[in-house]
Amino acid sequence: MTAIVNVTQGLKSFHSLIEQDQLLSVVFFWADWASQCGPMDEAIKILATEPDLKNVQFLRVEAEEKPEIAMAYEVAAVPTFLFFGPAGKLMDRIEGAKMADVTKKVRELAVKVEVQMKTKAAQSHLESKPGPSTKDLKTRLKELTNASPAMLFLKGSPSAPECGFSRQTVIMLDALEADYGYFDILKDNEVRQGLKEYSQWPTYPQLYVKGELVGGLDILKEMHENGELAAILPKKKNLDERLKSLTHSAPVMVFMKGNPDAPKCGFSRTLMEILADTQIKFQTFDILQDDEVRQGLKSYSQWPTYPQVYVKGELVGGLDIIKELNESNDLVSTLKGQ
Structure with a gap:
């Protein structure tokens, strides 16, 4: 990468820029009225030309012109630098005109991301590598189902369910003001497959209370209709x-x-x-x-x-x-x- 990319679109477009698997993304939040931003901008342009940083993309966001992006990442002052790894994971942030710290952090994270990607590539070729023993997986599943008095295993998260059944379940639990933990089974295929056998329940979502399976959406609906579900769920304290x-x-x-x-x-x-x-x-x-x-x-x-x-x-x-x-x-x- 030899140039800084100016972010001219909104939050959705910004996410598409930082969610590239092979790249470290360095995002520079600036404002034209902030005197410290000019020298930082020039220094970043020089840093972006270094050959060792060819797998780093540098982005500029004018904070006051793109408030939805700034607010999403709690950027309250300029200059601020955010560092995103593969898939848009926020790895670190530096606030203020600290170019030495920024340069050090860019190089440090660039190496880290490169190692991560090489490791990921190597692991993808180890198809014959044995997984954890059944006993280890059962222990892990037991710990997960007991991680909170009520545990919901779903696709996505309560704030962003990724299937209709999960969304309906979250709406139901929230309406009952239930206090529950959750696990996104899309993030861990071992848990996703293993929990089906562990619970003898083939679909998701699955709700556990005190480590015991209550059931999926159909069972929860029936229990909700007859008042049984509210009786067994721990209640969320009023925020x-x-x-x-x-x-x-x-x-x-x-x-x-x-x-x-x-x-x-x-x-x-x-x-x-x-x-x-x-x-x-x-x-x-x-x-x-x-x-x-x-x-x-x-x-x-x-x-x-x-x-x-x-x-x-x-x-x-x-x-x-x-x-x-x-x-x-x-x-x-x-x-x-x-």
């Missing part, structure tokens, strides 16, 4: 109640990426530095560890980005607000709830 409890769990509560000792984004790191100077005690919640909280809190707070700071259960704001309060010498009093 708003959970979020209210979390935001009130300390006088100063910070929702961030990572933790104070190891922030996982530049905004969270900067916030920790500012709060440390105030000497005000606070607690944190790592939103990367709980996607339900990560997505739900955006709607609950009407604030689309992280970190978020709450005082006595009320939202103060994100990093920009905290910076303004700090510069006006109002931060300490705000954090004390005064």
Whole structure:
């Protein structure tokens, strides 16, 4: 690759660009008003011409012109670099004008992707390679069916079912406010085939409660109609109640990426530095560890980005607000709830 590709279409087109099996994709989010983006752009153009990086594609996304792409990957500042592996898997991200870090990461991941693809190619030729023993598979299936009080094995995921039967099952369980884990059987053919024998049930989806098979869609429909299904399913806690409890769990509560000792984004790191100077005690919640909280809190707070700071259960704001309060010498009093 010798040129940077400008992304001019929407999210669907962007996905088609990054979901190529053989490539590492480096995506540069920029804005014309950001002075740091110009030098980074020039450096990336030079990096893209290196012969050793011929299997790396470089993409440019103007963040404010393509907000649906920026929001999908929580890009809240420029410059930001995202690194996608084969099939569009997000491998890493770097925020800020850190060209040395970007260059190092590109080379590191390019080697990693090349090794992965070579390994995948080699494995595809080992057709005679014996798989795990029946005992090992049964142990794994037992662990999976007991991974959550209720476990749904389906095609796709609850947010994106990939067959009509799975979609109907998800709609039914969600209507009952069921709390359940799931496993996408399209991602693991060993589980997909083995579970049929393990459960003596030939089709999907399959629902397990406390490790025991309940059945497929037809059985679930019958149980739903006579009220039996709701009685055996664990119920999901109301998300708003959970979020209210979390935001009130300390006088100063910070929702961030990572933790104070190891922030996982530049905004969270900067916030920790500012709060440390105030000497005000606070607690944190790592939103990367709980996607339900990560997505739900955006709607609950009407604030689309992280970190978020709450005082006595009320939202103060994100990093920009905290910076303004700090510069006006109002931060300490705000954090004390005064």
